[in-house]
Amino acid sequence: MADTGLTIDEAISDRVREAEHPRSHCVRFDVSDPLKLDANVNLVPFQIAYQTYGTLNAERSNAVLICHALTGDQHVANRHPVTGKSGWWETMVGPGRPIDTGRYFVICANVVGACMGTTGPASINPATDRPWGLEFPVVTIRDIVRAQAKLLDYLGIDSLFAVAGGSMGGMQVLQWAASYPERVFAALPIACATRHSAQNIAFHEVGRQAVMADPEWRQGRYLIEGTTPRRGLAVARMGAHITYLSDAALHRKFGRKFQDRDNPTFSFDADFEVESYLRHQGISFVERFDANSYLYLTRAMDYFDLAADYGGVLANAFKGTPARFCVVSFTSDWLFPTSDSRAIVHALNAGGARVSFAEIVTDKGHDAFLLEEPELIAIVRGFLDSAAKARGLGPLRS
Amino acid sequence: MADTGLTIDEAISDRVREAEHPRSHCVRFDVSDPLKLDANVNLVPFQIAYQTYGTLNAERSNAVLICHALTGDQHVANRHPVTGKSGWWETMVGPGRPIDTGRYFVICANVVGACMGTTGPASINPATDRPWGLEFPVVTIRDIVRAQAKLLDYLGIDSLFAVAGGSMGGMQVLQWAASYPERVFAALPIACATRHSAQNIAFHEVGRQAVMADPEWRQGRYLIEGTTPRRGLAVARMGAHITYLSDAALHRKFGRKFQDRDNPTFSFDADFEVESYLRHQGISFVERFDANSYLYLTRAMDYFDLAADYGGVLANAFKGTPARFCVVSFTSDWLFPTSDSRAIVHALNAGGARVSFAEIVTDKGHDAFLLEEPELIAIVRGFLDSAAKARGLGPLRS
Numbered sequence: 001m002a003d004t005g006l007t008i009d010e011a012i013s014d015r016v017r018e019a020e021h022p023r024s025h026c027v028r029f030d031v032s033d034p035l036k037l038d039a040n041v042n043l044v045p046f047q048i049a050y051q052t053y054g055t056l057n058a059e060r061s062n063a064v065l066i067c068h069a070l071t072g073d074q075h076v077a078n079r080h081p082v083t084g085k086s087g088w089w090e091t092m093v094g095p096g097r098p099i100d101t102g103r104y105f106v107i108c109a110n111v112v113g114a115c116m117g118t119t120g121p122a123s124i125n126p127a128t129d130r131p132w133g134l135e136f137p138v139v140t141i142r143d144i145v146r147a148q149a150k151l152l153d154y155l156g157i158d159s160l161f162a163v164a165g166g167s168m169g170g171m172q173v174l175q176w177a178a179s180y181p182e183r184v185f186a187a188l189p190i191a192c193a194t195r196h197s198a199q200n201i202a203f204h205e206v207g208r209q210a211v212m213a214d215p216e217w218r219q220g221r222y223l224i225e226g227t228t229p230r231r232g233l234a235v236a237r238m239g240a241h242i243t244y245l246s247d248a249a250l251h252r253k254f255g256r257k258f259q260d261r262d263n264p265t266f267s268f269d270a271d272f273e274v275e276s277y278l279r280h281q282g283i284s285f286v287e288r289f290d291a292n293s294y295l296y297l298t299r300a301m302d303y304f305d306l307a308a309d310y311g312g313v314l315a316n317a318f319k320g321t322p323a324r325f326c327v328v329s330f331t332s333d334w335l336f337p338t339s340d341s342r343a344i345v346h347a348l349n350a351g352g353a354r355v356s357f358a359e360i361v362t363d364k365g366h367d368a369f370l371l372e373e374p375e376l377i378a379i380v381r382g383f384l385d386s387a388a389k390a391r392g393l394g395p396l397r398s
Numbered sequence: 399m400a401d402t403g404l405t406i407d408e409a410i411s412d413r414v415r416e417a418e419h420p421r422s423h424c425v426r427f428d429v430s431d432p433l434k435l436d437a438n439v440n441l442v443p444f445q446i447a448y449q450t451y452g453t454l455n456a457e458r459s460n461a462v463l464i465c466h467a468l469t470g471d472q473h474v475a476n477r478h479p480v481t482g483k484s485g486w487w488e489t490m491v492g493p494g495r496p497i498d499t500g501r502y503f504v505i506c507a508n509v510v511g512a513c514m515g516t517t518g519p520a521s522i523n524p525a526t527d528r529p530w531g532l533e534f535p536v537v538t539i540r541d542i543v544r545a546q547a548k549l550l551d552y553l554g555i556d557s558l559f560a561v562a563g564g565s566m567g568g569m570q571v572l573q574w575a576a577s578y579p580e581r582v583f584a585a586l587p588i589a590c591a592t593r594h595s596a597q598n599i600a601f602h603e604v605g606r607q608a609v610m611a612d613p614e615w616r617q618g619r620y621l622i623e624g625t626t627p628r629r630g631l632a633v634a635r636m637g638a639h640i641t642y643l644s645d646a647a648l649h650r651k652f653g654r655k656f657q658d659r660d661n662p663t664f665s666f667d668a669d670f671e672v673e674s675y676l677r678h679q680g681i682s683f684v685e686r687f688d689a690n691s692y693l694y695l696t697r698a699m700d701y702f703d704l705a706a707d708y709g710g711v712l713a714n715a716f717k718g719t720p721a722r723f724c725v726v727s728f729t730s731d732w733l734f735p736t737s738d739s740r741a742i743v744h745a746l747n748a749g750g751a752r753v754s755f756a757e758i759v760t761d762k763g764h765d766a767f768l769l770e771e772p773e774l775i776a777i778v779r780g781f782l783d784s785a786a787k788a789r790g791l792g793p794l795r796s
Contacts, residue, residue: 038664039664134666137664138662138664138665138666195654196654197645197648197649198645198648198649198651198652198653198654198670198672199640199643199644199645199648199649201654201670201672201673202636202640202648202676203637203640205636205668205670205672205673205676205677206633206636206637206640208666209632209633209636209677210611212666213611213612213629213630213632213633215613231607231611234607234611235604235608235611235633238600238603238607239601239604242601242604245597246597247595247596247597247732250596250597250600251596251597253596254596255596256593256596256599256703264536264701266436266437266535266536267536268532268536268606268610268697270603272596272599272603272700274596274599274600274603275599275600275603278600278603278604279603279607295666299666302669302670305654334645334732
């Protein structure tokens with residue numbers, strides 16, 4: 001809040017405006033050009049909000065698609081129009097960074113179902129002229145990727161040099177390689193899995209129930225009724241946030257330290273530092289994210305099961321793929337543990353793909369992919385440099 | 399609900415009645431005999447509800463105190479008066495069981511702050527003639543144990559043959575050994591720690607915020623105002639329940655299986671089996687537990703830090719203790735991992751105590767201590783049999 005000087009209500013209305021009229025590039029597809037969804041619905045009309053960085057070369061061969069995570073958006077490497085904060089992956093994307101905007105044309109699109117300008121439950125349903133709410137169709141990771149492919153068609157990009165992302169972004173990378181193998185030269189799925197575990201589905205379900213338990217949610221009609229399920233969404237975020245870190249990281253950051261004092265207050269105030277930290281995480285999330293989008297995108301992750309689309313055999317998803325892969329996991333990530341990444345690697349090997357794999361030793365948990373993690377940065381740089389050489393990409397500015 | 403034939407509202411009013419007039423043994427201490435709390439308050443008058451099983455021998459030397467966990471109660475080995483279900487530790491306590499009611503006099507008391515008849519926030523505050531709600535003082539594990547010691551005084555039991563419990567019950571066992579070393583012959587702390595980790599505090603805080611976010615909680619005055627924060631408490635329970643299990647156990651039980659069908663419904667119904675299981679856990683918990691008690695007892699666990707009471711040196715808590723210990727952990731328990739139990743063992747060794755330690759291999763997670771786990775049962779039996787021999791306890795009925 002301090003960053004923008006807005007009240008939380010102003011921030012929310014700002015955010016709702018963003019869903020329909022994003023401060024981003026935005027392409028609105030015509031009624032004649034629907035997005036076909038797995039739920040057997042044609043989403044029409046629909047729009048995609050996206051950011052780009054760098055310059056597309058004459059051969060149109062240097063495009064890198066970044067796929068964002070559950071609560072991320074297209075603002076990878078620029079100041080966020082709602083929160084005023086830096087882009088979410090500026091450690092990785094920018095001039096001289098591993099995903100070098102002096103060399104690559106970087107694209108990141110807000111996913112279908114989200115709330116930063118690509119069509120989602122906070123967007124206007126043309127049939128009613130009101131926000132979709134729960135009348136918005138349930139979307140899948142495959143739908144999200146299908147929409148991104150339409151954006152690439154619109155931009156005239158046949159083939160991506162690379163597609164990269166962590167967490168839900170990594171799921172999209174895997175889906176890209178499976179759905180459009182001929183359009184991906186290099187793929188970088190980080191801290192992800194080919195399917196969500198029962199425990200992860202369970203955590204998501206608790207978050208959804210927290211949102212739905214808030215009477216201000218109004219059966220999903222809160223935007224129409226002028227309310228906000230902020231307490232429910234904040235609780236959902238607090239719970240999820242724990243899963244993004246690790247016990248060791250929480251211990252290192254907070255331990256059992258009390259807030260500004262040595263002894264307990266014998267009250268329900270935020271007595272421990274970790275409590276006030278979590279409360280802050282919850283409150284600041286509400287300011288920038290739509291509660292229904294949270295329901296839809298957690299659902300998309302829960303439904304993701306790449307093998308199921310290929311007769312239950314994961315290797316078939318990658319059979320004969322021409323792409324080269326770099327799979328990365330983190331030792332302290334218990335949301336998408338290394339065993340999930342190993343399953344990806346085994347399937348890629350069985351499918352005959354070129355794959356390198358790195359498990360990075362860190363105590364920072366799942367969120368390590370978003371942080372200044374030197375080994376991750378070196379690995380991404382090395383993988384992309386080598387792939388660029390293989391594709392004959394020179395530095396654009398040299 | 400099916401067990402009792404009550405509606406959820408009937409079950410709740412039944413439960414509230416239970417807080418004041420329990421279907422248990424109950425001792426009400428006189429105004430002249432207060433419970434001194436760590437919060438520097440005298441709780442007065444106060445009562446303790448408890449169950450006993452078996453017969454106290456003539457030497458009064460065969461008493462075993464069972465300490466219950468966060469959402470447990472005194473109904474260890476009898477049908478529960480509210481839910482109609484079996485006792486929560488019938489695998490361990492009963493005739494011929496490791497804690498053999500044919501041999502030992504088993505006592506279990508509802509903890510201070512709970513809601514099954516020992517004074518807590520759902521009890522009547524004599525100053526206002528209404529339920530205490532948040533005016534109830536914050537209690538600690540040491541307070542809980544102090545109340546149990548008063549109960550033993552009342553029962554005329556100077557020394558316990560054994561004290562046993564898991565999770566929050568294990569914290570009480572450790573506190574017993576520290577506060578009253580001369581009154582404990584054998585101690586069995588299972589799946590616990592001498593202090594709560596930052597991650598565990600964080601999970602508890604999310605649960606408390608879920609309760610407090612429910613408008614029906616009414617700042618803790620819901621019993622006076624005739625409401626119930628059932629949705630908030632259910633969400634809290636759902637989240638906590640995940641931490642009691644393990645990823646492997648959830649995978650084994652539910653995997654990614656859909657409810658009664660092969661494909662997703664593309665909706666927010668409980669599509670996966672794990673979702674409907676969790677929802678059921680949440681709803682059935684509300685029927686039997688008081689929301690404010692949940693706040694108070696999670697707080698008691700968060701505050702627990704045995705070393706802090708002994709100059710920061712855990713070994714001092716156990717220095718020269720005459721008790722013999724058996725410490726047990728489970729490989730898949732990520733709430734109280736084996737490293738926590740090892741810290742207990744190291745402190746006991748440094749304090750010169752007699753201690754045996756077992757880490758049991760299981761995929762059942764933290765809740766393994768409540769389940770029919772053959773190795774746990776064998777270990778408890780062996781430890782108590784050997785301690786009984788050392789204390790010269792013969793079988794009562796032989």
